[in-house]
Each structure stands twice: as C-alpha cells, then as structure tokens.
Amino acid sequence: MRLIVRRARTAQSPLAIASSMVIAVVAAMLFTAALFALYGANPLQAYLALFHEPFASLRGFGYTLVRAAPLMLIALGTIVSWRSGFGYLGFEGCFVLGAAATTWLALTTSFSFWVFFPLALLLSFATGAVWAGVVALMRARLGGNEVLISLMTNYVAILIVQYLVSGPMRAPGGVPETALLPRATWLPFILRGTRAHAGILLAIVAALLVWMALRTMRLGYELIVSGLSPTAARYGGINVGARLVLAAFCAGGLGSWAGTVEVLGEQHRLMDGISGGVGFTGIIVALLARLNPLAVIPSAVLYGGMTVGANAMQRRAGIPSSITFILQSLIVLMVLASEILRRYRVNLA
C-alpha cells in the first residue's frame, strides 16, 4: 500500500492546476525567505516591506503602475509571437530601439502633444516591427533558429543605443545621455501626487485589443492555428510564413511601445542601460499569465510592484534589490515544475 500513487494521466482539473500553482508560489517564497534570513532580515518583515510600499501607499502604487506599463506591453508582444509559433526573445532590443526612435522624434520636432504622440507611436511601432520582422524573415525564408537569433539581436540593439547616446544624440555633459525631452512630449500624469502616467492606460488598451484580436478576429485565429500546427494551417490555405512575419511585426511593435512609454512617461531622456532587463521580466510576466492577454494586467502589476518594493527594501534594509530577480524567476520555474505534482495523487484509502 503506497501513500503516493502515480496517476495514469496528469490531472487537468482547474482545482488541481490552481492548488499545484499555490504550492509552487509558496515554495518559491519559502526559498526567498531563506535568502532574506541569510541577510539577517526577518523574512516576514522583509515580505511586508516588499509588498507594503508598492501596494499600500499611494506614492508607491504610482511607481508600481510606472513599472507595470512596459512589462505589460512586452508581455503582450510575447503572447502574440509565441502563440503564433514564433519564439521571439528580442524584446530587450525592441525596447531600447523604440525608446531611441521616440527620443529622436521628440528632440527633432516640435509638434503639440496630440500630433506628436500618435506619430511617436507610429514610428516606434515601425522600428520594432522591422527589427523583429528581419528575424521572422530569416526564420520563414531561410529556416534560421529565431530563438537564438533574436537573443543575439538584443546585444546588437543595446550597442547601437550605446553608440547613439555617446555619439550623435549625446547632450553636452559628463554622462552619456541625451538632452531632457521637451515637456510638451511627456505623457500626462494620471494620479495626483504620484509619478503614474498615461502609459498604463495605453498598455491596458493594448491588452484588451490583443485579447479581442486573438479571440474574435479571423486573423487571430489564423495566427494561433499557424502556431499550433503549421502543417494543418498550410493545408487550410493559410500562408504560414506571412502570418509569422505579421506576428513578429506586432510583437516587435508592442515591445518598442514599452520603450516609448518608458521614455515619455518616466525617464524623459534616453540613456545607456535604460532597459534594466525589462525585456526578459516582461517575458516572465507573460509566462506567469499563462500567455493569456487579460491575465497579463494583474501579473504585470504584481511584478512591477515587486520591483518597486525591492528598491524600497534596498534603501531601508540594505537587502540587494537583485533578490527580486530570484523571486520573480523562481515563481515561474516552480509553477512550471508544479506540473509534476499533478502526475501523482495521495492514496488515503
């Protein structure tokens, strides 16, 4: 008589999935609690600090929305590309190039905001679309491995932006960065007394649009079928290569918008290191949302909040903010691993 018995088939009921996910998140939090203890901090107080600032104070919540907006847009890009069968990982590059294109437009033109902003969105989207589209072409036309190629393009994009801010776009002064953008180009702030800006609204609208497109539109259906089974899609008369490039366009464009929002809403200038790994955290947010466009909204707010809380914790308790990378990635890894729990059941009979 064994206490733990292997199931014939992995349990797929919502209850099984939800409970295994809860166990996974608890496991990740316990591991991180051990790390807090290693730093001589009381784990309970550390967690309280981690979530108090971003969610219980208005000022902190404003910052949470600031961090969540680019994460949301990148997660949406991930969803569009991955569900179309295009394993794009180049969002770090799209982010910095979108930020650069936006900065260039803001510094060289002097439109009013309502002329400038649509133009900036258009230019930024086009930049990211072309950047990701080239990778899609390599995959569709030449059979190249888009996972590796897109990872490599991140480094090229970051070096291009490094060049821009230390050369042609550099403002006079000791630091390699551009001049401050004119105030007329800044995104409006939306919560009095906080730094929350309209970027979060753009991100939420984008989430609704992606959700609708994938759910109700013929194009979304074709994208998903191409991703699930290219052979079946081709048999059904769908041009899989063209769908792949289109998915890459949208993914790159959304990733670039994340950069636009960051520049116009928060930084108000372009500098080296502006991304800070957001291109990868955004992918993790999409994974946490199980590639569901609507679930991206809460998961981006949660992960954005963690970043804000970690910074506060570093200021107050001296615990390095890099510990959030551990917590954020561990949660997703444990959720992935929790699938194994559903292969077994407890035998009490």
Added chain:
Amino acid sequence: VNFHRLMTSAFLATWLAAGLRLSGPVLLAALGETFAERSGVLNVGIEGTILLGALASFLTVYVTGMVWFGLLAAMLTGIVFNLFLAWMYVTVRASQVVVGLVFNVLALGIATTVYRRTLGESSGPQNVAMFAPLHVPWLSDLPLLGPVLSGQTSLLYLTLLLVGLAQFVLFHTSFGLALRAAGENPSAADAAGISVPRMRYIGVLIGGATAGMAGAYLVLAQIGLFRESIVSGQGFIALGIVIFGRWNPWKAALAALVFGACDALQLSLQLGGGNVPPQLLASLPYVVTILAISGLFGGRAVQPAALMVPYAKE
C-alpha cells in the same frame, strides 16, 4: 618586400593567437552543449550557468589564491545548477527554451545578490590571480602554428585537449552512441535498452561542467575580475557555435576560432583608434553569429532529430 611580409605574418600570428585565446570560453561552453544537444536537450540556461561558474571561480580564487581550485569550483557549480536544469528539462519535461530563459534571470539574481553580499561593499572591483601564459619549448618552434599556439594558458591547452576527447567519446565509444541515440530516436534507443532520461541528464550535466569552466576561463584567463555583465551573450554565442559546428566538437572548435578571430579583430580595431565607433565594432561578433545561424548556410537538416522534444516513456 621581405620586411613587409614579416610584418604581415607577425600581425597574422598575433591576431590568430588573440583569437584563439578569446575563443576559449565559447568553445568550452559549446563542447558540453554539443553533448546536451546530441542527447536531445537545448540548454538555453547555459548563459546563466557560465555566469555562476564565473562567480564561483572568482570567489574561490579570491579566498584561496589557487586558480585550479577556482576551475574546480566553477565546474562543480555548473554541475549542481544543471542538475536542477536537467530535472526541469528531463523529469518535469517543461519547455526547454522557457526553462533556460527563466533560469538565466534566476542566475543573474543569484550572482548579483551573492557578489554584493560578499564583496559589494568593498571599494571598486577586486582582481584575482590568473592562469599564467605557458611557454612550451618545442611548440613555439613549429612553423606557422608555433607563434599562435605557444604562450597560451594551460586552461586553453586543456580546452584543446577536451576537443579531441569530446570527439572521441561522442563518435567512438558505446556511451557516445547511446547518447546520440537518445537525441536522434529516443523510442528506438529505449527499445534497445538505453535509458533516455539518464543519457539526457548526463548530457546536460556535461554541459553544466564545461559551461562552469567557461565562466572560470572568463575570470581566470581573460579578465581577472568579476562583474555582472561578464558573460554578455557568450553563452548564446556558444549555442550558435554548436549549430554552426554541426553538432560536432572539432567543427565547433573551428567555428569558435572564427568567433574569436572576429572578436580579436574588433578589439584591435578599437585600440587602433579608427573612425568606426567602438560600440559598432563591438557588435561584430554578435552580427557574425547571427549570420552564421541565419540559415544562409543551411543547418536545420542536420540537427538531432529529437532536439527539444521531451521524452515520456509510453
């Protein structure tokens, strides 16, 4: 004319010697990754493993002062973390790209946190002891190859020996055959009595050991200190080298040498102070790798048939 030829061949020798030295880390990582991929696992987590290996070697040498201890610590670190990765890839059967990618973020978090915990408060980056260049008497007398091969570190000679060892094990032993069978046709391998999960665990662990060594190489034979950006994509470049080397150790060595030569070229152009901006020169190795795996040179057809396909016994 003679003088001119001498100058050219001297430049060539210096360039190739630097290229060989710079190819070390990606070659080490690519050698182990070849085993992982031949067994059916694409380990995108190689980038994070290299970073953790670099940190382990740095801290070990910082404390003990012994470079070989540093190398050993890096190998062990690589093996331990890849045990976790292998569990995720092989036992949990999660998506390999997803696990590897998220693991890289985890590794960055661990490395940054540990480094700041141990040394972060001290002022500025700390230097550690490094592998010294060896002057092998008969080697430097070889025509053509002498100036390139001689004066490298023992770690590089070890790497070159590992190329031969990897080639032999993969293609001339029954273990190598079993490993390749697991990646080529897992059900047939299973039917022949080979444990596919076991082969894949071994493949990923070999990859972890050499990725850890690659990290040690970066610290102990190239830079002499640790920083969070020390790997900067060299793990991903190693994945590209495995493809360009057609999942074959000695061809991977040639591909790594091409990468190293590009890197050496752009570095010497940077030092030469030409008109091309250094950032654009620095992107050369990445651009070359993109072109190498873009599919312009073929490649999909020869990859292990069951690469990235999790195996569950029926």
